[in-house]
Amino acid sequence: MAGTTRPSTERVATPPPARLLRFDLGERVLHWLNAVLMLTMLGTGSALYIPELSELVGRRGLVLTIHVYAGIALPFPLLLTALAGRWGKAFRSDARRLNRWSADDRRWFRTRGRDAFVRLGKFNPGQKLNAAFTVGVIVVMLATGLIMKFPNEWPLSWRTGATFVHDWVYLAAAIVVAGHILFAVNDAESLRSMVRGWVPGSWARRHAPRWYEEQTGLRADGRGERSKAKA
Amino acid sequence: MTTVEHSEGQDTPPTIPPEQDERRGTPVGRRVVLGMAGLGVLGILVGRRVQNWISDVMAPIQAADPTGLTQLLPAAGGFRFYTITGSFPSKSAVDYRLTISGLVDKPVTLTLDDLKAMPATSMVKDFQCVTGWRVSSVHWTGVQLGYLLDLAGVQPAGKALKFHSFDEADTESLTLEQARRSDVIVAYEMLGAPVTRDHGGPVRLYVAPMYGYKSLKWLDGIEVTSSVIPGYWENNGYDVDGWIGGSNGRDDTPVD
Numbered sequence: 001m002a003g004t005t006r007p008s009t010e011r012v013a014t015p016p017p018a019r020l021l022r023f024d025l026g027e028r029v030l031h032w033l034n035a036v037l038m039l040t041m042l043g044t045g046s047a048l049y050i051p052e053l054s055e056l057v058g059r060r061g062l063v064l065t066i067h068v069y070a071g072i073a074l075p076f077p078l079l080l081t082a083l084a085g086r087w088g089k090a091f092r093s094d095a096r097r098l099n100r101w102s103a104d105d106r107r108w109f110r111t112r113g114r115d116a117f118v119r120l121g122k123f124n125p126g127q128k129l130n131a132a133f134t135v136g137v138i139v140v141m142l143a144t145g146l147i148m149k150f151p152n153e154w155p156l157s158w159r160t161g162a163t164f165v166h167d168w169v170y171l172a173a174a175i176v177v178a179g180h181i182l183f184a185v186n187d188a189e190s191l192r193s194m195v196r197g198w199v200p201g202s203w204a205r206r207h208a209p210r211w212y213e214e215q216t217g218l219r220a221d222g223r224g225e226r227s228k229a230k231a
Numbered sequence: 232m233t234t235v236e237h238s239e240g241q242d243t244p245p246t247i248p249p250e251q252d253e254r255r256g257t258p259v260g261r262r263v264v265l266g267m268a269g270l271g272v273l274g275i276l277v278g279r280r281v282q283n284w285i286s287d288v289m290a291p292i293q294a295a296d297p298t299g300l301t302q303l304l305p306a307a308g309g310f311r312f313y314t315i316t317g318s319f320p321s322k323s324a325v326d327y328r329l330t331i332s333g334l335v336d337k338p339v340t341l342t343l344d345d346l347k348a349m350p351a352t353s354m355v356k357d358f359q360c361v362t363g364w365r366v367s368s369v370h371w372t373g374v375q376l377g378y379l380l381d382l383a384g385v386q387p388a389g390k391a392l393k394f395h396s397f398d399e400a401d402t403e404s405l406t407l408e409q410a411r412r413s414d415v416i417v418a419y420e421m422l423g424a425p426v427t428r429d430h431g432g433p434v435r436l437y438v439a440p441m442y443g444y445k446s447l448k449w450l451d452g453i454e455v456t457s458s459v460i461p462g463y464w465e466n467n468g469y470d471v472d473g474w475i476g477g478s479n480g481r482d483d484t485p486v487d
Contacts, residue, residue: 051429054313054314055314055319055429058314058319059315060313060314060315061315093254096254097253097254098260099258099259099260099261100253100254100255100256100257100258100259100260101253101256101257101259101260102250102251102252102253102255102256103250103251103256104251105253105256105259106257119251120253121252121253121254122253123253128259128260129260129263131260132259132260132261132263132264133263133267135260135264136263136264136266136267136268137267139264139267139268139271140267140268140270140271143268143271143272143275144271144274144275147275151480152480156480156481156482157276157279158275158276159362159363160278160279160282160363161274161275161276161277161278161279161282162274162275162278163278163362163363164274164278164279164281164282165271165274165275165278168274169271210251210252210253211253
């Protein structure tokens, strides 16, 4: 190996990290604020919408008041975190990752995750769709909700149309949130990382190889080789 | 143990080609959000027509659905149950009493059997809610309100009615003229059967030409007053004279 610019010691110089920070504190607080508000919306909305639940819960005025205020509050954690300077840096970076799809993401989506050669980044396309759908739900529900709350400011048919949209998006959102919780419960490391922030390096290598390589400079196939040195 | 912090863009190994970098890919997420927003706007604009169409399609399906699950589909029609108190109030057919009081010659207290013994009025008419939903062709049976008023004898000073509910919160009002219409009844049958508790049974008001909030549920008191006293929903912003298609800024087709 004499004469090469690559010192042979570098192959084993950096041990693979045991943990990688997946979500910083700001992102975790944001997630759980969103979760509480979203579940409040679904809970109170169900109590307003499903006859059997309306009957069980009653107190229509109170339930409606909670629903309206939680709904108005819902966009604020997202907006404030996005604008929170360095506290929102990790969130803005992850929002960008969630927004954008790599070629591997598209192939993963087409093959429904069955293509073993697909190597994903920090988030898989399902998580990306969930994030975009949630933002869409907040936008549409806020708009239709405001039309329903202040019915006299708009043409009459808008109110019926807004109620129609609000009802169907509620149904879709309930299903997607249930799916999100199911997926989280089935992947304990992923769920735990939304509480404590980090994932084990081994988890990242398997589920997010490109993110692992980008963060550590190591190859995700476990050989511990500096990928920089390889080039 | 070491924890690697975020270090965006610095340590990108050259092995990640740009088309595989998830920070530089196609903005699919943005398209999803914009697409949903666009569909939302479209839904607001044409939702009413789509909803009517779905109701028409679903009606025969619901009629044949013993589980009632199809009722839960949005815009599929059917009643929505509103109560303004903590629970649905309950009173058995035996315990039920209806009192007629206020500016009357002789206050009356009636049992459910008393009401059923009186001349009955039946009609098949829609129930239209001020929030937009409508249940078509509901079968109603009851006693005309005007008949009950004559029974108690309204004094000359009496100009309006105040209705009380045994949920002890809801109230409603009608003018005497409105109350004496033939399509305003104290109903003990609805949907071809005794009025259920959820629908406001055993006895509720049905004011056919007006929005549903005027058809007070769990009726147990009729009070003749000297002027109109706005009820619960009117105090929350709805019109006192709740004519279908002629109030609350709405243009629904009136119930014929």
